[in-house]
Amino acid sequence: MSTLNIVLGGAAGQGINTTEELLTKALKQSGFNIFATKEYMSRVRGGINTTTISISSSPVRSYREKIDILVPFTKGVVDWTGGRLSEDTLILGEKYLEQEIPDGLTHVIVEIEKLAKELGNKLFANTILSGLLFGIVKADKKALKKVVEKKFSSKGEEVAAKNVQAAEKGYELSETICKEYDFSFEIERDSSVCEDIVINGSEAVALGSLNGGCNFVSFYPMSPSTNVAVELANMAEEMGIIVEQFEDEIAASNASIGAWFGGGRGLVTTSGGGFSLMCESLSLAGMSESPVVIHLAQRPGPATGLPTRTAQGDLNLALYAGHGDFPRVMYAPSNIEEAYALSTKAFDTADKFQVPVILLTDEYLVDMYYNVGTLEVNDTVDKHIVEMNSDYKRYKLSKTGISPRGIPGYGEGIIIANGNEHDEYGDTTEETGLTTAMQEKRMKKLEGLKDEALEPFFYGNENYSVLMVSWGSTRDTVKSLVDKYEDKGLAMLHFSQVYPVYDASDYLKKADQIIAVEQNLTGQFADLIHRELDIKISKRILKYDGRQISEEFLEKELSEKGVL
């Protein structure tokens, strides 16, 4: 066995997150590759949330639904995960869950609650469970002890020692169970993994932004974008940056424009509903040629939609938001490494071209985490600003459409920025000639932006007949299918920049069939490709139930389309 999928399921507030944290940290320290993704309900207590932890001998980047081991913390979990269970699934649960287990499935009764009480507190259950699961994969006992000690050290020596004892109890229990039921999960270890970092999508966006020189963060809380702000707020003192929660998204996005105007490098983090409120300020950024970086973590809409779930439904919103014509850039990171790198790049692009840059992630991406080698840190930030002379013109007409941008107080001149149509100085105008010239000047930047558009990622059979076109967080799941079915002429073309779109006509025209893979109802990106490259993609695999596209889903859809 090379990959084991463990799913923990329980009510919000039951401590799934604690188990997940202990387990994944310790597993990584033991030399296993890990990958975790969760699905959760929009409520503080109760309901059913699950987290899927993949443990593997090689790096895991894609999502598989299949469950090898299910640990239900509460009634209803078995039913909730029903479609993901098979006769190979092992269910580890308390005795009272027995009547819920369908015939044919293996239920190993573990009396963790009883053990926890014996140790003195039912709170130990999560640590016992971590030890149990840890033992099942025969991970390094010492690593677990270290992680548990560290986790509980702030609560005093006694609590830490008790928890270590609990973890050991769990580990012992695994040995008994494995013997009794005669099962073993041998996954090869790789000691180099121990040195990897473990990071989630939100942290990657936060750190990537800092690496891009971000020093001003404004936001209004909204799932699933808030964690980026939480990360940055917790680092604000140390990093010497400004993080402010504003009264609404309108204020947050305008504040960011004000920050860039004053010489800061602002980040706004939001989700679709919040972005809707920012359309007006996006327009202001367009007219005033203000750099702006907006992280838009997508979730299903319209309106409040499914607040805690995932989607790729805001592409059109980001693409068309704001009235009038003005250029913009939209990056859609496909994984954690790209979330980091493109967050950094977003600041440079915004500054260089003085345009809004929208970073489209989604709930799946910001909440997932896995181990990676490292993330490269810059040693400098290119600031595309100039010292103003006494006759400085903020909107000087130029061949590239870019006018040198000044900062108040920097140099002898002054800067006038304006949301009204303006002359070169920034003063309001209604003259036909200037009105035309300024609009063309702004749009001229699109040519430079197209030249710098990121090439899509091509992968698969060079002589492909079927080309899957995807964007954003689905990349590595699509890739796993290409790996599996390359011999069937399968290949993929994945876009991490969705606007302006790189001219990939050559790739697209070569395919017998193009299939768009997207997590929205209509295939928004396929429509964009049609608009931009004049290539129609009529075959579409679309998922819009708020759950991430999985390998199994994609495989089924491809076979229904006769591709496999």
Next chain:
Amino acid sequence: MAKQSKLFDSDRPKSQDISWCPGCGNFGIRNELMDVLEEMQYSPKEVAVISGIGQAGKMPHYLEANGFHTLHGRSLPIATAAKAVNPRLEVIAIGGDGDMFAEGGNHLLHAVKRNPNITVIVHNNQVYGLTKGQGSPTSLPGMKTTTQPWGVYDEPMNSIALVVSQGCSFVARTFMGYKEETKEIIKNAIKHVGFSYVEIFQPCVTFNKVNTFMWYKNNTYFMKDHNVMDKDQAMIKAFEKDPYPLGIFYINKEKPCFDNHLPPYKDSAEPLYKREPDFNKISKKIELKRG
């Protein structure tokens, strides 16, 4: 208009072609503001005037100073942030009664709460001028407008009471017709550390035939022997009308100032554009994720 010798009088090609109506109160406010800045020995590059939309919102174009003519009601978050990243800049937000109270009402409320070290000047002419004569949040009951032909029936917004009630750091009201007093108030507002709120009555000669220059003269008076540190007294004064009191209503020295709590300025007041990120610290943050 001929070029004046004033430091803050712009000579940009279109900046002397002022689109305000002859006799508009905005002229007085502009001149008073320019005088104050010059008397306080600021240079244009040290000042940023951030405005919203409306006739008052055009101010940055008729001045020699950094400026940002933003959107309707949005000057306060923009001004707050510009000051936060560039603390050496003297930031003045300007807007009319529609701009600050209607579209920008929520931002005003929260700017008072957040208390950044900026000055806001609200031109209150009790009517919408640029959009040609609709009722504003401060139009008096009975006033007939293009969109309230039956006459305004609701109570005008009492912005002084509103901001005093929220503990605003500095609260004043004046009438642009009192040049020296207005200058003094603006000066005090700029000097004050924290959010300074200055409401300035001004006539709209074209669309408000009720609240004329003479009306403001006859219906206002400057407070005497008023204790500006006393919030209760300020509140009582805020509800006075016929005539309306002018002067500084309230100064709150207890309110924490937003800018004083910003992490970048613990050791240095250097504006952010002059700084580099601390890449070592970013590396360390990443390194921590190994453990």
